[in-house]
Amino acid sequence: MFQLAEEGHGGKRIAHELNQQNIIEGKRWVLSTVLAILNNLVYLGKRVWNKKSDAGGEQNDVSQWIVAENAHPAIVDQQLWDATQASLSARKINKPQ
Structure with missing residues (x-):
């Protein structure tokens, strides 16, 4: 993927x-x-808490997330992750309205 x-x-x-x-x-x-x-950051070996607020399940701002690095072995390396995110972002920007 x-x-x-x-x-x-x-x-x-x-x-x-x-x-x-x-x-x-x-x-x-x-x-x-x-x-x-x-x-999903789990594929980078990270564990994330506090992604969503308790009330209503709305996503918290990224600044409020608690991220544990190297929580388990990564399935995807940082280079592939970054390239994937860049490609997905480019697709969003170039998406016809």
Whole structure:
């Protein structure tokens, strides 16, 4: 997923690719799931607390997050993570309104 995103593919395209490969038999990948994974710091080996407020479950500002570095072995290295995030950000900026 991260490599496809790094190469410039969007969430819909990645979901389509995963569905074509039948990665999870009997289940379909959707855009929201792909984007949730691509934006989840757990893949960098980090653990995050205080992402959402208790009341209403709204997301807190990033400055309020508590992030534990090296909480477990990373699945994705920092270079791939950064490239993926840059590609996703570029897609958001260039997205037609």
